[in-house]
Amino acid sequence: MANDSSFLFAGIRFDRKKFGADIARFQKKDSDTDSAMILSAAEDEGEKTIEPLEEEKVAASTTKKRKRKGTSSETVEGFNVFRSSTSVAQSNDEVRVIEESVELYNNNKKEQNKQLERDAIFRKQHKIHVSGYNVPSPLQSFDELKSRYNCPSYLLRNLKELGFREPTPIQRQAIPVLLQGRECFACAPTGSGKTLAFVWPMLMKLKDPEKGSIRAVILCHTRELSVQTYRECKKLAKRKKIRIKLMTKNLLRNADFSKFPCDVLISTPLRLRLAIKRKKIDLSRVEYLVLDESDKLFEPELFKQIDSVIKACSNPSIIRSLFSATLPDFVEDRARELMHDAVRVIVGRKNMASETIKQNLVFTGSEEGKLLAIRQSFAESLNPPVLVFLQSKERAKELCSELAFDSIRVDVIHSDLSQAERENAVDNFRAGKTWVLIATDVVARGMDFKGVNCVINYDFPDSAAAYVHRIGRSGRAGRTGEAITFYTEDDIPFLRNVANLMAASGCEVPSYLMKLRKKKWKKHRPKRDSISTKPDL
Numbered sequence: 001m002a003n004d005s006s007f008l009f010a011g012i013r014f015d016r017k018k019f020g021a022d023i024a025r026f027q028k029k030d031s032d033t034d035s036a037m038i039l040s041a042a043e044d045e046g047e048k049t050i051e052p053l054e055e056e057k058v059a060a061s062t063t064k065k066r067k068r069k070g071t072s073s074e075t076v077e078g079f080n081v082f083r084s085s086t087s088v089a090q091s092n093d094e095v096r097v098i099e100e101s102v103e104l105y106n107n108n109k110k111e112q113n114k115q116l117e118r119d120a121i122f123r124k125q126h127k128i129h130v131s132g133y134n135v136p137s138p139l140q141s142f143d144e145l146k147s148r149y150n151c152p153s154y155l156l157r158n159l160k161e162l163g164f165r166e167p168t169p170i171q172r173q174a175i176p177v178l179l180q181g182r183e184c185f186a187c188a189p190t191g192s193g194k195t196l197a198f199v200w201p202m203l204m205k206l207k208d209p210e211k212g213s214i215r216a217v218i219l220c221h222t223r224e225l226s227v228q229t230y231r232e233c234k235k236l237a238k239r240k241k242i243r244i245k246l247m248t249k250n251l252l253r254n255a256d257f258s259k260f261p262c263d264v265l266i267s268t269p270l271r272l273r274l275a276i277k278r279k280k281i282d283l284s285r286v287e288y289l290v291l292d293e294s295d296k297l298f299e300p301e302l303f304k305q306i307d308s309v310i311k312a313c314s315n316p317s318i319i320r321s322l323f324s325a326t327l328p329d330f331v332e333d334r335a336r337e338l339m340h341d342a343v344r345v346i347v348g349r350k351n352m353a354s355e356t357i358k359q360n361l362v363f364t365g366s367e368e369g370k371l372l373a374i375r376q377s378f379a380e381s382l383n384p385p386v387l388v389f390l391q392s393k394e395r396a397k398e399l400c401s402e403l404a405f406d407s408i409r410v411d412v413i414h415s416d417l418s419q420a421e422r423e424n425a426v427d428n429f430r431a432g433k434t435w436v437l438i439a440t441d442v443v444a445r446g447m448d449f450k451g452v453n454c455v456i457n458y459d460f461p462d463s464a465a466a467y468v469h470r471i472g473r474s475g476r477a478g479r480t481g482e483a484i485t486f487y488t489e490d491d492i493p494f495l496r497n498v499a500n501l502m503a504a505s506g507c508e509v510p511s512y513l514m515k516l517r518k519k520k521w522k523k524h525r526p527k528r529d530s531i532s533t534k535p536d537l
């Protein structure tokens with residue numbers, strides 16, 4: 001106390017002689033307390049206690065002294081009213097620490113803002129538009145999957161083996177969003193790699209197989225698309241221990257779903273709904289649900305089926321995502337109702353045809369004119385593979401029998417065929433055995449026939465979405481393609497709609513078409529004359 005520098009004691013002389021005995025008693029107590037403290041600390045440390053080094057002892061005693069000094073100023077009703085020089089130094093230290101934290105915070109904030117600016121520029125370059133809170137930065141390269149998300153090397157090797165060097169815009173943005181555990185609804189042009197954008201995060205998120213529980217579900221609107229997605233998943237998941245299953249008719253009939261060894265299930269909504277109803281398949285542990293071609297799935301005829309699947313996937317931490325090349329407002333509304341804190345990702349302009357497709361309109365006058373036009377076009381230059389769309393299976397069959405006489409390797413696909421026949425038709429077209437595949441809208445969406453040179457809309461599409469998806473079977477993965485749309489008098493009221501889509505994706509459109517009146521596009525399937533030239537018997 002004699003050495004205490006507090007001004008309160010200035011000028012007071014302490015009679016050390018008179019109080020010598022007391023001083024000795026206090027000093028003893030002080031050093032006793034110190035050794036007691038050291039002892040108890042050593043006991044706490046137990047077997048770990050090692051004799052401290054000399055400097056450590058000195059440091060420890062100074063710390064303690066500092067501590068005692070620090071508490072030496074008087075406390076009145078909880079307030080420290082007298083500040084010693086040490087406490088001033090201490091508060092200086094505190095101020096410095098606060099200043100440093102503020103500086104750090106400001107620097108972080110600046111760096112964050114710079115990153116946001118860089119992200120915005122990068123997104124603009126790739127025509128990526130996002131909305132949502134705290135959207136993660138887009139991927140600059142596939143290598144970032146390793147550096148940012150610790151993606152296993154064997155998965156990256158799979159990408160290299162498939163020849164994928166750079167992520168496409170939808171992959172750049174949707175993959176980080178889903179890896180961040182965010183729900184997502186996304187719209188990107190046909191053929192722009194949406195499948196990888198939802199399969200990849202799923203493969204990275206799903207750890208090794210678990211006993212008897214389905215952990216991911218991908219819903220596709222047709223069996224053909226389910227088969228294709230199943231194959232894509234298998235290719236991407238090569239070397240990964242994961243059980244990917246396709247819901248076939250056979251599986252639905254015979255499987256015991258209570259012991260079903262499956263991590264990822266790919267199905268049409270109808271089959272999965274039947275499995276839920278009849279077989280009590282358990283989807284309560286599904287962590288990842290994808291609705292591919294989501295706008296189609298949300299249409300009234302499929303909505304009931306997907307609704308029961310969504311309800312059965314009751315895991316509260318599920319990540320759901322919606323993907324399509326067309327995203328009407330009603331689907332966005334549904335997505336917002338359904339999802340929590342979702343991120344919206346749009347590449348290019350919503351509901352647009354791919355810019356890599358050269359689009360043409362051809363007036364054929366009548367149904368007869370269409371047959372002449374297609375024959376003439378094939379006679380002049382048939383550049384297979386060519387895909388031809390018609391509005392009904394009857395018409396598709398008729399055209400197929402007409403063209404079969406012309407020594408063209410032609411085949412047809414529609415919903416009257418058995419599954420095996422449909423798969424054959426797709427495989428033969430892919431293998432180049434079929435040059436011209438005549439189809440209904442059953443293969444208009446999602447199907448990835450590599451290198452289709454030309455799509456012919458023999459019958460005018462019945463909606464803007466149908467136009468975008470049909471012609472999108474060509475000009476995929478950055479390749480160029482061509483689309484020809486025949487029209488007759490019956491189709492003229494809806495011509496302007498197609499002209500608008502063409503203009504929006506950068507095609508030249510005759511000015512008179514842009515002056516036509518715009519008519520709201522309802523399901524346009526006029527009754528058309530028969531294609532068949534065979535005389536009625």
Ligand SMILES: Nc1ncnc2c1ncn2[C@@H]1O[C@H](COP(=O)(O)OP(=O)(O)OP(=O)(O)O)[C@@H](O)[C@H]1O
Binds near residue numbers: 164188191196325
């Ligand atoms: N990063 C990539 N680099 C090169 N090719 C890719 C890449 N990602 C996907 N592809 C290829 O692009 C093609 C189209 O991909 P995908 O079928 O996923 O398109 P999509 O966007 O789903 O089209 P759609 O809207 O018609 O369903 C496929 O052949 C696929 O293998």
